[in-house]
Amino acid sequence: MNNLLVLPVVIPLVTGMILIFLQRRPRLQRGLGIAGVILSLSLAGYLVRTVHERGIQTLNIGGWPAPFGITLVADMLSALLVFAAFIVALACLMFAGPAAGKHERYYLYPLMLILVCGVNGSFLTGDIFNLFVFFEVMLIASYVLLTLGSKREQLRQSIKYVLINMISSTLFVVAVAYLYAIAGTLNMAHLSERVAEAGQDGLLTTVSLLFLAVFGIKAALLLFFWLPGPYSAPPAVVTALFAALLTKVGIYAILRVFTLIFYHQPQITHTALMVMGAFSMVLGALGAAFHWRIRKILAYNVIISAGFIAFGIGASSAVSLTGALYYLLHDIIAKAWIFILGGAVIGIAGTDRLKEIKGLIHYRPALGWMFLLAVLAVAGVPPLSGFPGKMLILKGGIERELYLLTAIGLAVSLIALYSLMKVFIHSFWGEALLNEGEQHDTGKGALLPGAMLSALAVGLGIGAEWVLAYIEPAVETMMNPRIYIDAVLRAEN
Amino acid sequence: METFMVIISGCLFGIGTYNLLSKNLLRIIFGTGLFTHASHLMVLTLAGLKKGAAPLIGGEEAGYTDPLPQALILTSIVINFALTAFILVLGYRAYVDTGFENVKQLKGYDHE
Numbered sequence: 001m002n003n004l005l006v007l008p009v010v011i012p013l014v015t016g017m018i019l020i021f022l023q024r025r026p027r028l029q030r031g032l033g034i035a036g037v038i039l040s041l042s043l044a045g046y047l048v049r050t051v052h053e054r055g056i057q058t059l060n061i062g063g064w065p066a067p068f069g070i071t072l073v074a075d076m077l078s079a080l081l082v083f084a085a086f087i088v089a090l091a092c093l094m095f096a097g098p099a100a101g102k103h104e105r106y107y108l109y110p111l112m113l114i115l116v117c118g119v120n121g122s123f124l125t126g127d128i129f130n131l132f133v134f135f136e137v138m139l140i141a142s143y144v145l146l147t148l149g150s151k152r153e154q155l156r157q158s159i160k161y162v163l164i165n166m167i168s169s170t171l172f173v174v175a176v177a178y179l180y181a182i183a184g185t186l187n188m189a190h191l192s193e194r195v196a197e198a199g200q201d202g203l204l205t206t207v208s209l210l211f212l213a214v215f216g217i218k219a220a221l222l223l224f225f226w227l228p229g230p231y232s233a234p235p236a237v238v239t240a241l242f243a244a245l246l247t248k249v250g251i252y253a254i255l256r257v258f259t260l261i262f263y264h265q266p267q268i269t270h271t272a273l274m275v276m277g278a279f280s281m282v283l284g285a286l287g288a289a290f291h292w293r294i295r296k297i298l299a300y301n302v303i304i305s306a307g308f309i310a311f312g313i314g315a316s317s318a319v320s321l322t323g324a325l326y327y328l329l330h331d332i333i334a335k336a337w338i339f340i341l342g343g344a345v346i347g348i349a350g351t352d353r354l355k356e357i358k359g360l361i362h363y364r365p366a367l368g369w370m371f372l373l374a375v376l377a378v379a380g381v382p383p384l385s386g387f388p389g390k391m392l393i394l395k396g397g398i399e400r401e402l403y404l405l406t407a408i409g410l411a412v413s414l415i416a417l418y419s420l421m422k423v424f425i426h427s428f429w430g431e432a433l434l435n436e437g438e439q440h441d442t443g444k445g446a447l448l449p450g451a452m453l454s455a456l457a458v459g460l461g462i463g464a465e466w467v468l469a470y471i472e473p474a475v476e477t478m479m480n481p482r483i484y485i486d487a488v489l490r491a492e493n
Numbered sequence: 494m495e496t497f498m499v500i501i502s503g504c505l506f507g508i509g510t511y512n513l514l515s516k517n518l519l520r521i522i523f524g525t526g527l528f529t530h531a532s533h534l535m536v537l538t539l540a541g542l543k544k545g546a547a548p549l550i551g552g553e554e555a556g557y558t559d560p561l562p563q564a565l566i567l568t569s570i571v572i573n574f575a576l577t578a579f580i581l582v583l584g585y586r587a588y589v590d591t592g593f594e595n596v597k598q599l600k601g602y603d604h605e
Contacts (some may be wrong), residue, residue, distance in 0.1 A: 057547065071505065084571060129565055129568075132569075133568060133572070135574075136572045140572075140576070140579070143579060143583075144579075147583065150586060150590065152590065152591050155583070155587040155590060155593070156591070156593065156598070156599055157590060158583060159518070159580075159584065159587060159593075159599065160599055161574070162579070162580050162583060163521060163535060163580070165575055166525045166529075166580070167513070167525065167528065167572075169572075169576075170525070170528050170529050170532050170573075173529075173532045173533075173536065173565075173569050174532045174535060176536075176565070177532070177535055177536040177539050177562070177565075178539070180536075180537035180539065180540065180561075180562065180565075186561075324531065356562070
């Protein structure tokens with residue numbers, strides 16, 4: 001029992017609720033929001049350390065013992081992701097002030113914090129129905145964030161987004177119902193045990209594929225057709241938060257469910273996962289290479305990385321899982337980073353059409369060089385943060401003799417690099433189109449969060465050995481579900 | 494009784510899907526409503542319907558229906574109620590602001 005576990009969920013929620021009452025004072029809201037996130041970030045750091053030193057921490061809410069009540073579980077995977085989520089939340093809040101404009105007054109900060117609450121709840125919960133509830137908390141916040149400002153384009157895109165997510169949430173309930181009917185429990189550790197006892201027969205495998213479809217929609221894995229539209233409509237700060245966190249929660253759910261519960265039939269489920277990964281990599285890369293608008297290119301890059309991580313999970317060896325988790329952590333930070341910088345570019349130029357932007361390096365050299373760094377990190381150029389994860393995933397692929405997938409992964413990395421370089425070259429190089437004073441926005445707001453995330457990304461790349469020491473216990477738990485089950489069901493209270 | 498409920502729920506899924514596939518936004522929203530109703534009925538049925546006894550500690554063990562799915566449905570109903578209200582307002586706003594009522598208008602990426 002460790003009450004620390006509930007704080008990453010409760011602090012953003014309570015802060016968000018307080019901020020609702022301060023609607024007329026956006027600066028105070030932002031300050032309080034940042035304070036709340038910094039507090040939770042330090043607690044999350046402490047949580048990571050605790051898990052590293054003392055193993056998996058659990059909290060049975062309401063004192064109900066483990067498979068009967070809702071359990072919060074922090075293994076290394078959850079703790080690291082919670083930590084990364086708070087870093088991103090901090091960066092986005094820092095960026096929000098200048099970039100959000102009039103949206104600040106319409107509950108932008110409370111919604112961002114509630115979204116973070118839902119994300120962290122999904123990472124920490126040990127109960128599959130509770131996972132659904134936290135998904136909904138996160139999604140409802142995201143619906144409102146998406147419509148903030150209610151421009152024509154936003155209304156159009158949000159209808160699509162809300163409908164798709166409503167349907168996938170219903171399917172989630174259906175999948176949970178089937179699982180409950182078969183296994184008679186909702187606690188993930190207990191489920192894992194029961195599924196292992198009963199053997200994963202055809203029925204359970206079918207249910208697992210239903211889960212894969214549901215999480216695939218949420219994670220933009222193969223079923224990504226809803227993503228590019230909604231991710232390019234709202235203000236830059238909202239897109240950054242979405243790109244960094246929303247799809248990652250879906251990927252986390254896949255990672256958890258297919259390493260903890262449904263790991264008995266990898267020739268079906270994990271093959272499906274790899275096929276979905278391959279298709280989203282290829283189609284995402286084609287989309288990124290084809291488009292000439294910054295927002296679209298960045299959105300398709302989200303899809304590529306979802307595919308890449310799915311490849312790592314599907315190969316399901318210790319090496320590839322280490323790579324997948326490393327890449328997931330990198331991707332949370334890098335996507336926030338590049339979306340924030342991209343948002344600043346769009347803000348300065350007043351358009352996201354690449355052919356109408358030119359020569360921004362003359363106004364904002366620091367922004368330009370940071371963008372180049374972000375491009376290289378996302379593409380996985382050493383020694384930046386994308387490299388160790390990508391390398392380990394590819395190594396895992398080669399060890400499993402998945403040569404085709406490995407080749408796709410390599411080729412797609414090149415295309416992703418091309419698509420982002422296209423953004424860099426066209427928006428920063430060349431003669432300046434705008435004269436001094438003609439910019440729509442200064443773009444200075446992105447510098448501080450951008451610099452913070454740059455430092456982190458470089459640290460994550462250079463300090464790989466140090467980070468791997470933290471990732472190792474997470475992978476050990478994924479490879480050996482017994483550890484997780486024992487920690488949850490046989491914890492001495 | 495369980496068989497009957499399963500068939501009902503299947504019919505609701507069918508009607509819901511049919512409505513989801515239409516082009517009119519209002520029909521689609523009703524479709525999602527039916528869809529979620531169907532899923533709730535299914536959750537209720539999968540855990541077994543009425544058995545008789547009240548779920549009290551110390552009573553007969555196998556005599557009562559598992560109350561957990563009912564708690565799940567309650568949660569899910571609340572969530573779906575909120576979502577339906579939200580999407581109705583969203584659809585109305587889109588209709589008033591942009592004259593949107595047909596999904597064909599959702600096609601493409603072009604702003605304006």
